[in-house]
Amino acid sequence: MEDSWSDAELQASVDAYKRMARAAAAGERINKSAIYRELESRFGRKAGAFERRMQNISAVLQDLDSDWVPGLKPLKNVGPNVRPRIEALLGGFRIQKRSTTKDLSVSSTPPAYSPELSALRNWLIAIARHGKIVTAADTMAAFGIDEAELHIAIRELGVLSRLRGEPILPALIVNPENGGCPIDLRSTFGVESEDGERQRLFAFWEKGEPREATEPEPKVPELGPRAAQFASVEIRPDQAAFRRRVFLACEGKCVVSGCDVVRALDAAHLRGKDWRAGHNAAADGVLLRKDLHALYDGRLLWFSADGRVFLHPSVRDYYHDFEGAKVQVPK
Template sequence: MFIIDRLETNEDGAVVAVLSGLVTGDLFKHALGHKTKAEGEFPDGVAQESGISTGNLAAKLPMIREWLIAVAKRTSTVTYGELMDTFGLHFFLLYTAMRSLGHQCVDAREPVITALIVDKDSGKCSPGLEGEFGIQDDDLERARCYEFWAGAPSQTPPNEPSPIHEPTTGFDELLARFTLTQVRPFQAAFREAVFRRFDGRCAISGCDVPEALEAAHINGRDWRQGDNTAADGILLRRDLHALYDRGVILIANDGTVSLNQEAPHYQQFLGFKIKPWTSS
């Protein structure tokens, strides 16, 4: 991670960062000791939105809060990496989001919901939770979050189908089990549509255990850009989804499966043709 010494504007109007060295030590502590100094209006108008500006972040904050409330209701946690990947944040926007959401909670006399965001290895919050909010026991703050939001009413937007479905029998019961595992906010409709399109079975392995399945986006489709129809996705077993995202498993335009490297355990799927399939 490099230190940004200053921002400059090129002749073509592009804003570039002039770097002065590498960040050493704890990134959160380093960030707390630095403030941005600038004059004039920063050129971040709508026409220049890149998906990582603070203006874009403002629109994401309610979604991040809704996502974390759902996590609290499950008495669970998420990692910093999961939050960054899900909402397209880089490190400093992550820090800004956590600080803003935390102060919203303090102002509303709520537990600090960002205590649910932890390091994937230690399972603990960063020192920023104590530095910003004076919370020394993050386990206790998480317990307060679980208790506070346990009976909170659903905040699902009126145009978004509820992620909870009453189980009936057969396919509907399997669908209910699948949708109960949803994590990404406002993606319930996409997950359900993909699950139905592939009849509740992994498109490659045929696995029909809902808890083992994930609705993956076809390579080149982006949920942030609105690619959330059934044709934008493919239902995959969790391990196959990971391999597909990392380019180990490839799917040709006609739906034929191939491997990009040696993976003996998955040789059985070579040449398999996915149906239905929509080429890019």
């Protein structure tokens, strides 16, 4: 039955599809069978069912005027109740239609809109304004991407920088072993000196907002893009990664109020946890609405051993609705 697919199965299918799309764009070989078998082991559904579901995802993308992963020809028998669920999970994800050239450096078409890519661009702009650089490993941790996805993001952001007449923004991402960008910026974008490009980035972005300084961040239903938006607020790489982990562990909602507005939320370290001591795992924090975070830090709100909310008398009149509420702190 089409409707019997759980949200977790569809989410995992869409996530795997996106990984295959990014690998294909990077020219990497994809072992699709291994991916289907891995999904089968996780959910107990036959590998062939996951392959057909991937083809359904291709069909949904085709109807959205997007390309699809090579080898996953669109299969149109998408259930009427499943199609909108797939569209919601895809969010703004699209695959740019293949052209006759493989050289992204000469492309005149902006990369397809992606909430994750937008959040990464905003984060790098904030880093440039502070005159800093960031390692490839920290970038992957902050946005939950692997090396192949990072390389694709660097190329797409570089194309976008070139089309906007800006210095190449991904020059800020470096490998600590050699101090260079993970991809060759000289051959891809004609950057003669990466250090010189970084200095141009610092000067360009410290002037304010020469163009659109940041990408719009529309509300998206998918947890991954919202987590990327949340992480992009913090320029310290370790804290950006912490924010993302806590956001995902708390499913994007304040554990006390249930608020899911990204800009209204904070990742708060639990009592006894200190980011300076390396306490930056998901279990070291909790997602709170900003005003509740202030109360928590001010010891006007706290959690009992069994996870109930307690309030100081001085704020109880204003926040009495939360007194005694049961919260689920991430494990």
